[in-house]
Amino acid sequence: MRVLAFGAHPDDVEFRCAGTLKKYADRGDEIFIAIATNGNIGSFRMSKEEIAEVRHKEAQNAADMLGAKLFWMGVDDEFLFDTKETRLMFIDVVRQAKPDVIFAPPYYRDYNPDHDITGYLAFIARVNASIKLIETEHEAHTKVPPMFFAAPFGISNTFTPEYFVDITEQAQFKMDMFLCHASQQGAWCKDAFGVNYAEIMDRENKALAATCGTPGVDSVEAFMLCKTWPIIAGAYKLLP
């Protein structure tokens, strides 16, 4: 199977669904990670160009841990918009990855516009990648795959988890992959926002596990199915 995960920023995919991706990878599925923005505002010390380069390398290292192919779209951080150009970029990623299932942030449910717009552009590309007369560098995808929205940062009161993936055994791998994004761990997130994202990620996955109440399940990632046309019966069976 081919699995494509979209993230707005480098480290978003790790935060939301790296445990689930690890389960796919371990059973031999092909993984593709697409990052819309270049993370070029994520530093107090470096220039935009320097931090973007660092974050590209960190994202590549994280993708390498999974054996995933990385698509680096390179849009300026915090300035992702729904335009003809970005729609075509997302469509072309889908056409190259040829996914059987897509993961993306939910649109219009988060604190960060890049997350929402990434979810929306993925939602558009899911269908439009299969339309031949929308021309990009690559051939149209042969199907419209199901798409799952991954729980947003802070879980959010507008996101109602529907499907739960037990990542108890993958939690340490997920953390290691997340920590590949070393530039974001100390001086940026902690000093800028007073938060430790790694701790929050772990806490949210444990909180989701607690809602399941299944003995032995300590860490969980949660998803909602995109339920617009075309609805694919039994799509949940594609979750690992």
Ligand SMILES: [Zn+2]
């Ligand atoms: Zn983000």
